Amino acid sequence: MSREERDMRAGDYVLGLMDEADRARAERDLTIDPEFRDAVWSFSQRLEALDRSAAPEPVAGDLWSRVAAQIADVTQQTRLELVQSDMAAAGAPLTPPDRHGALGLKRPMSGFFRGARGTALAATMLAACALGYVIGQASVTARDPEVVVVLLNEEDVPGALVEAYADDRVRILPLTDFEVPAGKVLEVWTLYDADVGPVSLGTMDAAREAVLSGPDLPAPRPDQLYEITLEDAPRSAAGRPLGPILVKGFAVSPPR
Known part of the structure; x- marks a missing residue:
């Protein structure tokens, strides 16, 4: 996968x-x-x-x-x-945890982590795992989006999820199957400055996950508008939305 x-x-x-x-x-x-x-x-x-x-809602x-x-x-x-339990349900034989294979042979190092030596080794491995986790988290954080947007249709039903990154990339995850007739495209827009107007971030020919590399723009920020419209291929000839707005929403910053 x-x-x-x-x-x-x-x-x-x-x-x-x-x-x-x-x-x-x-x-x-x-x-x-x-x-x-x-x-x-x-x-x-x-x-x-x-x-x-x-806004919070009361519950029973x-x-x-x-x-x-x-x-x-x-x-x-x-x-x-x-x-x-899965193996038992499938009828597979179970062997003791210190044995392996179909013959249930004794694991040669099954007692290696017992006693004081095992405690020291376990502590060393735990420290190594913790260091790897910290390094891994740092690399993940560097790839985190600046803002996340849930785009809603006219009935306020989520239609797409947008992740906007600081390097002008946007990841689009459609949550509904938009119909895209022949000769049409889905165009993604953002409005970061009312004086500039809507800016196209790219187009998609079908409702599937995509990463678009938009133009050089200021870093995304909360409350920035994003929307998807249906335009004539290959893209809006006017450089602004001409077709119907399918979904839109405002950005929020994910927790760090």
Whole structure:
């Protein structure tokens, strides 16, 4: 699975767009696929900023007690237990954790991490993992978008997600299947200055995930307008939106 496919799948899971079978597979993958788990976490964090911008709504008094009751009924399993239960359901033989292979041979280093020597080795490995995590987080932060935008249609239904980066790139993740007739294109716009007017960031010939490299613009900022219109191919001849606005929205800064 490519990174783009994994990110789109993570978006579908977070936004609740999966059917029961796909959701069950995604929740299983969360326990065994760290890259998919990281993609879900990243998508959730970005949407959290949008959630914080919404006005709070009152909830029923018994909501939290019902949520707690449902959580209490869920069986908690470790990742090893989940894998073992899956193997048992498939009829695969289980071997002790210090043995491996179909013959259940003894692992030659199964006792290596026991005692004081094991404590020292575990501490060293933990420190190395922590250093790797910090370096990894630093590299991820460098690629984080400056702003995130949920584009809504006339019924206030999310139609696309936009991530705008400081290097004039924008990532478009359609959340609905826009109809693009022959001879038409989807054109992405932003309005960062009312005196300048709308600026085109690029076009797409279909409603699929894309990364556009727009013109040299100031760094994206919160409350900046973004929208997608339907234009005559290859792009709007006037350099401004001429066709109908399909979705639009205002940018927010994701949490750092």
